[in-house]
Amino acid sequence: MKRSDDLTAMYDSDTPLGDVVLSSRVRLARNISGYPFVNRATPDQLTEVMHRVQVTQIGGAFATGTRWINLASSDETDRTLLFERNLISKHFSEGTHPRCVALSADGCASIMVNEEDHLRAQMFAGGFRLHALVEAMTHLDRSLEKSLDYAYHPRFGYLTACPTNLGTGIRMSVMLHLPALRVLDELEKMRRSAKELKLAVRGVHGEGSDALGELFQISNQVTLGRSEEDLLEEFAGVIVPQIVEYERQARHRMLESDAATATDRAHRALGILRSARLLSLEESYKYLSRVRLGVAVGIIEKISISTINRLLFEVQPAHLTRILTLTPSARSDDRAARASHVRSALE
Amino acid sequence: MTRRCDHCDQPASVHETLIRDGVAQEIHLCADHARAQGFVIPGAGGVTVNISQLLSAAHAAHPTARRSTPRPAKTCASCGMTIAGLQSSGLLGCPDCYRVFEDMLSGLIARAQGGASVHVGRHPEQAACSIDRAALRNRLAKELRDAISREEYERAARLRDRLSTLGTPGADDLDANCDASSQT
Numbered sequence: 001m002k003r004s005d006d007l008t009a010m011y012d013s014d015t016p017l018g019d020v021v022l023s024s025r026v027r028l029a030r031n032i033s034g035y036p037f038v039n040r041a042t043p044d045q046l047t048e049v050m051h052r053v054q055v056t057q058i059g060g061a062f063a064t065g066t067r068w069i070n071l072a073s074s075d076e077t078d079r080t081l082l083f084e085r086n087l088i089s090k091h092f093s094e095g096t097h098p099r100c101v102a103l104s105a106d107g108c109a110s111i112m113v114n115e116e117d118h119l120r121a122q123m124f125a126g127g128f129r130l131h132a133l134v135e136a137m138t139h140l141d142r143s144l145e146k147s148l149d150y151a152y153h154p155r156f157g158y159l160t161a162c163p164t165n166l167g168t169g170i171r172m173s174v175m176l177h178l179p180a181l182r183v184l185d186e187l188e189k190m191r192r193s194a195k196e197l198k199l200a201v202r203g204v205h206g207e208g209s210d211a212l213g214e215l216f217q218i219s220n221q222v223t224l225g226r227s228e229e230d231l232l233e234e235f236a237g238v239i240v241p242q243i244v245e246y247e248r249q250a251r252h253r254m255l256e257s258d259a260a261t262a263t264d265r266a267h268r269a270l271g272i273l274r275s276a277r278l279l280s281l282e283e284s285y286k287y288l289s290r291v292r293l294g295v296a297v298g299i300i301e302k303i304s305i306s307t308i309n310r311l312l313f314e315v316q317p318a319h320l321t322r323i324l325t326l327t328p329s330a331r332s333d334d335r336a337a338r339a340s341h342v343r344s345a346l347e
Numbered sequence: 348m349t350r351r352c353d354h355c356d357q358p359a360s361v362h363e364t365l366i367r368d369g370v371a372q373e374i375h376l377c378a379d380h381a382r383a384q385g386f387v388i389p390g391a392g393g394v395t396v397n398i399s400q401l402l403s404a405a406h407a408a409h410p411t412a413r414r415s416t417p418r419p420a421k422t423c424a425s426c427g428m429t430i431a432g433l434q435s436s437g438l439l440g441c442p443d444c445y446r447v448f449e450d451m452l453s454g455l456i457a458r459a460q461g462g463a464s465v466h467v468g469r470h471p472e473q474a475a476c477s478i479d480r481a482a483l484r485n486r487l488a489k490e491l492r493d494a495i496s497r498e499e500y501e502r503a504a505r506l507r508d509r510l511s512t513l514g515t516p517g518a519d520d521l522d523a524n525c526d527a528s529s530q531t
């Protein structure tokens with residue numbers, strides 16, 4: 001069995017569209033009937049919900065090797081690490097009510113219990129793998145349903161605390177690397193198109209986060225009135241390939257119009273990452289983004305996109321602490337640790 | 348043809364049908380006028396739906412909100428959620444809230460969900476036999492008319508397919524429709 005901190009499956013974007021699509025995610029929201037939603041439930045009711053889910057025989061990615069973490073008694077670095085991997089939300093990480101999370105053996109899936117809804121299941125994969133993720137999520141959903149009575153309404157579908165998640169309760173998203181659209185100042189056009197298509201565009205860590213490293217999370221906003229299959233067909237079959245095509249065309253135009261500048265930007269960024277002794281998080285995202293673009297268009301060789309994808313995770317504070325086995329007190333300067341780790345990874 | 352805002356020459360991005368005193372009135376608004384009337388318009392960051400604001404707008408537009416003698420505020424007997432609580436949190440308190448506040452929620456759900464108001468997709472196997480077929484048929488028929496009027500023909504085709512699986516009206520409306528539930 002793979003260790004849960006061996007996240008190769010999260011970094012590997014060697015898939016069609018993987019030059020632009022960093023990773024894929026599917027999220028499912030469900031509530032158990034007979035209980036108030038999390039915002040109105042008492043601590044005892046929330047604890048009962050936790051117990052009911054924990055004793056459930058869960059299939060799919062959670063069939064074996066599942067690790068349960070009770071957030072109330074967990075280590076802060078662990079919580080931050082899970083947040084940095086998007087396996088839990090900030091709201092969930094910082095809550096004070098009874099809540100726990102199940103982590104799959106491969107570290108690429110989680111079930112948050114008592115987030116905004118009783119169940120928030122998520123599955124991740126590197127690159128463009130939405131079809132496989134939706135299939136795996138359907139399997140997981142069916143296995144949970146055998147033991148748990150979901151709150152369901154014939155007209156509104158699966159009931160959720162917030163009406164924006166009603167219906168299928170499913171959200172599909174991709175993390176896109178869009179540096180050329182940004183350089184050519186065409187991001188606004190993409191945002192407008194996304195708005196018309198009822199898509200949400202967010203930064204690396206979802207709602208409210210900035211678009212660090214020219215990375216954008218794009219997800220379907222509508223969850224009602226479309227079947228899971230239709231949502232997948234529309235989002236994965238039409239929308240994502242279209243945005244990827246915009247970015248690819250922008251990359252092509254950028255190279256055609258000024259190849260020397262594009263080459264210089266990529267190599268200069270690689271030089272900084274290989275030489276710097278202090279690197280802030282923002283700086284590392286900025287230069288890793290430029291190097292990733294250079295690798296994707298063939299300006300930089302001998303470095304894989306997966307290495308850059310991995311570093312985009314590992315430059316985050318809790319990851320550095322875990323990787324370098326630092327104690328929080330020994331972490332006098334994250335920037336030095338980050339620069340050292342990046343240098344050794346890119347040698 | 349792009350429809351213009353009722354109040355200026357800008358393209359309309361919000362389209363609503365309001366029922367006032369039993370009379371349906373269509374309104375078409377540009378982003379600025381929609382905002383001024385309490386509709387939430389997605390920002391530059393994409394579509395972000397502020398349910399609290401939508402709820403406030405829905406409550407203000409609701410006939411009971413304009414009564415000179417207000418009735419006691421509606422409260423969900425199951426969880427104690429009130430309209431004020433809904434407006435401040437943007438979240439419902441329990442599954443029963445959807446029934447208690449249904450009249451107020453319908454419009455805002457449609458706005459938040461791109462015009463859709465009926466679930467089309469998978470459902471739990473144990474819930475399949477409790478679906479009210481007649482109500483579902485009526486909802487789907489309304490969605491179908493709406494889709495056709497908006498010239499969304501692919502969506503209309505899917506809704507028509509779903510309707511056809513429900514059979515003819517009156518046949519077995521009280522019967523559980525396990526056959527419809529197989530549409531996963």
